[in-house]
Amino acid sequence: xxxxxxxxxxxxxxxxxxxxxxxxxxxxxxxxxxxxxxxxxxxxxxxxxxxxxxxxxxxxxxxxxxxxxxxxxxxxxxxxxxxxxxxxxxxxxxxxxxxxxxxxxxxxxxxxxxxxxxxxxxxxxxxxxxxxxxxxxxxxxxxxxxxxxxxxxxxxxxxxxxxxxxxxxxxxxxxxxxxxxxxxxxxxxxxxxxxxxxxxxxxxxxxxxxxxxxxxxxxxxxxxxxxxxxxxxxxxxxxxxxxxxxxxxxxxxxxxxxxxxxxxxxxxxxxxxxxxxxxxxxxxxxxxxxxxxxxxxxxxxxxxxxxxxxxxxxxxxxxxxxxxxxxxxxxxxxxxxxxxxxxxxxxxxxxxxxxxxxxxxxxxxxxxxxxxxxxxxxxxxxxxxxxxxxxxxxxxxxxxxxxxxxxxxx
Numbered sequence: 001x002x003x004x005x006x007x008x009x010x011x012x013x014x015x016x017x018x019x020x021x022x023x024x025x026x027x028x029x030x031x032x033x034x035x036x037x038x039x040x041x042x043x044x045x046x047x048x049x050x051x052x053x054x055x056x057x058x059x060x061x062x063x064x065x066x067x068x069x070x071x072x073x074x075x076x077x078x079x080x081x082x083x084x085x086x087x088x089x090x091x092x093x094x095x096x097x098x099x100x101x102x103x104x105x106x107x108x109x110x111x112x113x114x115x116x117x118x119x120x121x122x123x124x125x126x127x128x129x130x131x132x133x134x135x136x137x138x139x140x141x142x143x144x145x146x147x148x149x150x151x152x153x154x155x156x157x158x159x160x161x162x163x164x165x166x167x168x169x170x171x172x173x174x175x176x177x178x179x180x181x182x183x184x185x186x187x188x189x190x191x192x193x194x195x196x197x198x199x200x201x202x203x204x205x206x207x208x209x210x211x212x213x214x215x216x217x218x219x220x221x222x223x224x225x226x227x228x229x230x231x232x233x234x235x236x237x238x239x240x241x242x243x244x245x246x247x248x249x250x251x252x253x254x255x256x257x258x259x260x261x262x263x264x265x266x267x268x269x270x271x272x273x274x275x276x277x278x279x280x281x282x283x284x285x286x287x288x289x290x291x292x293x294x295x296x297x298x299x300x301x302x303x304x305x306x307x308x309x310x311x312x313x314x315x316x317x318x319x320x321x322x323x324x325x326x327x328x329x330x331x332x333x334x335x336x337x338x339x340x341x342x343x344x345x346x347x348x349x350x351x352x353x354x355x356x357x358x359x360x361x362x363x364x365x366x367x368x369x370x371x372x373x374x375x376x377x378x379x380x381x382x383x384x385x386x387x388x389x390x391x392x393x394x395x396x397x398x399x400x401x402x403x404x405x406x407x408x409x410x
Contacts, residue, residue, distance in 0.1 A: 001098045003128075004112075004113050004128055006126055006128060008126075009075075009076060009123065010035075011032065011035040011036060011075065011076060012035065012036035012037070013036060013037075014037060014038060014075040014076070015037075015038045015040065015073050015074045015075055015315065016032055016037040016039075016040070016075060016076045016077070016078075016392075017039075017040050017042065017070055017076075017077045017078070018032070018039060018042070018070050018078045018080060018098050018297075019041075019042050019043065019066045019070070019077070019078065019080060019081055019087075020041075020042075020078075020079065020080030020081035020082070020086075020087075020104075021041060021043030021044075021045060021046030021047060021050050021061070021081050021369070022043075022046075022047060022080065022081070022082060023047060024050050024080040024104045025041065025050065025080040026033055026050050027048075027194065027198075028078055028080065028102075028104075028114065029041075029050065029058075029059065029301040031052060033053070035058065037076070038042075039058070039059035040059070040060045040062060040071050041054070041059050041060065041061050041062065042062045042064065042065075042067075042395065043061070043065075043066075044065055044068070046061060046063075050068075053200065053290055057337065060207065063201045064323070065086070065089060066081070066086055068089065068093055069093075070090075070093075070294065071075075071090070071093050071094055071099055072097070074094075074097070074099050075100075075133070076099065076100055076101075077090060077094045077099050077101040078101070078102045078104065078114075079091055079101060079102065079103045079104060079105075079110065080104045080107075081105075081201075081273065083105070083298050084105055084221055087103050087104070087105050087106070087109070088103075088109060090103070091103050091109050091110050091204050093146055093209075093390075094110075094111065094216070094322065095111065095346060098147065100112040100141065102114050105218055107131060108131075109294060113128060115127055115128045115136065115140075115168065116128075116129075116136035116140035117138070117140065117142075118140045118141065118143065118144035119156075120147040121147070121182065124314050125140060125143050125144060125147075126140075126347050127139045127140040127143070129373075134290070145318075147182075148178050148181050148182050148185075148401060149181055149182075149185055149394050153372065158238070158401050159186045159188075159240040160268070161235050161236075161237075161238045161239055161240055161268075162240060162250050162262075162267060162268035162269060163231050163235050163241045163242075163243060163248050163258075163262050163267055163268070163269045164183045164240070164242045164243070164269070164270045164271075164272060165243045165258055165259060165269060165270065165271045165272065166180040166184060166242050166243065166244050166245065166249070166272045166274065167245055167246075167247060167248040167249045167253055167272060167273050167275070167276075168180065168196040168197045168200070168244050168245060168246055168247070169197060169239045169246070169274045169275040169276055169277075169280065170247060170248065170275055170276070170277035170280040170281055170284075170359050170360045171195070171197060171359065171360045171361040172197065172361065173197040173200045175197070175280065176274065177272060177273070177274060177275075180272045180274065181200070183242055183270070184200060184204070184274065185239065186202075186240060186244050186381040186408075187208055187240055187242040187263045188208060188209070188234070188239035188240045189208065189209045189210075189211065189234045189239050189240070189241045189242070189243065190210050190241075190242045191210070191211045191213050191227065191230055191231060191242070191243045191244070192210060192213065192214075192243075192244040192245075193211065193213050193214045193244070193245060194212075194213070194246075194248060194298060195245070195246025195247065195277075195386055196207075196244040196245055196246045197244075197246075200244075200408050208279070209234075211230060213230070214225045214329070224254055224257060226264075227243075227258065228257065228261035228378050229261075231243060231258060231261065231262060231267070232261060232262060232265040232267055234270075235262070235265075235267040235344075236265070236267065243258060245274070246274075246386075247277045247278070248273050248275065248276040249271060249273070249274065250271075250273070251276040251300065251329075252302045252304075252329055252357065255271065257330070258346065259271060261319070269384075275389055276300075277329075277331055277359055277360075277386070278300045278388060279327075280338050280359060281356040281359025281360065281364075281388040282327070282354065282356055282358060282388060284359055284360050284364065285354065285356045285358075285359065285364070287356070287390055287394060287395055287397070288394055289327060289394060290324075290325065290394065294393050294394055294397070295323070295324040295325050295393060295394055296324060296327045297322060297323075297324030298324060298326045298327065298348065299319065299321070299322065299324065299325070301314055301326060301327065301329065302311070302329055302330075303328050303329060303331030303332075303334055303335075303338055303389075304328055305332045306334050306337050307337055307338065307341040308337075309338075316338075316341040316344075316345055317341075317344070317345040318341070318345070319341075319342060319345060320343065320344060320345015320346045320347050321346045323392075324392060324395075325390060325391065325392040325393075325395075326342065326354015326389075326390075326391040326392060327388060327389070327390055327391075328384075328388070328389035329388060330385065331387075332378065332384060332385050332387050332389075333385075335374060335389065336374075336375030338389075339353075339371050339372070339374055342371060342391065343371055343372070345378075347371055347391070349370065349371055349408065350370045350371070350372065351370060351371040351391060351393075352368070352370060352391075352392070352394075352395035352396030353368070353369045353370055353371055353389065353391050353395055354366060354367070354368055354389070355367040355369070355378055355383055355387050355389050355390075356387060356388045356390070357383055357384065357385075357386070357387040358386060358387075364406070367383055368382050370372065371391060373388070
């Protein structure tokens, strides 16, 4: 075969016929729907996901076997059944009607091939590798990851000055979002804190200025007003500033304060959500914050002030009456006070508790106790911030060794 000619099809509003409703068709449909195609799917049976697409009106499902003539008026066709004879018949009709057709089971039998496609910030990358789809997919993935990480410069113009408030996730550098990683690669200035994914700083270009805005518990801390001033000052000086924060900017991260400061100064700001450590740290320690039949509620509580502090906005008696999961953030120093408050509200003394320190990082560790013993156990074990405390029945779900495939600590 000659090398295929790679082209981009404009399918908006144009009839596309997909024959077959199995997993292969399911994989192709998302891209066709995103392209705005007028899709008719012909198959006697379909996967639940494909049925959901039909129910949602994203395509029309003709629930019967393929018949000659189904490609009438089509611009593009895909033969995706598990029957080679049916796929050959679809391809033959497409040839007669001069409709480009992808044959999923035997590429040379069709008049078109589907490339391995990746998308990044308005770019579409398509890779063909003859009859080696795994090679095409591997190269596609590598190219997209290079674009996301800024290894390949895809910008024709300088980045517009402003601020991006990026949630860096719980600490593992691989748990930052794709968008967050891309914006970080374009930064002129990075204002970071100690809970952000610090390993990513080493990959920044030499010209990038890194400003340490860490807040050390019970120690050195940059004032929030000064952080706000730095964001505005550098953006007004014509720089693109990334405020790299741990977890999610809006989960006890003072992110909205920084957004308001930028807005009041007329500085454009973009918010990129992140994975909150409130859920990620327990997850990597094999503690689900919710579990069917065990809990129907999850409450995340800030522990930066004691229960009896006049500044506290938490209804501790109400929390004590709840039966679900309570996740305490920034709670190490006052852990005994919080445990006492929950027990005073009605929580049992033997309620399971898990403390996850430095979750998702190389030095992650887990300490198990009960509500009545957690303060003493944490002190004896030398638990220190940052740590996430999980209180409730889910903290006691210890069974066979977990073998789930997850991202390990970086």
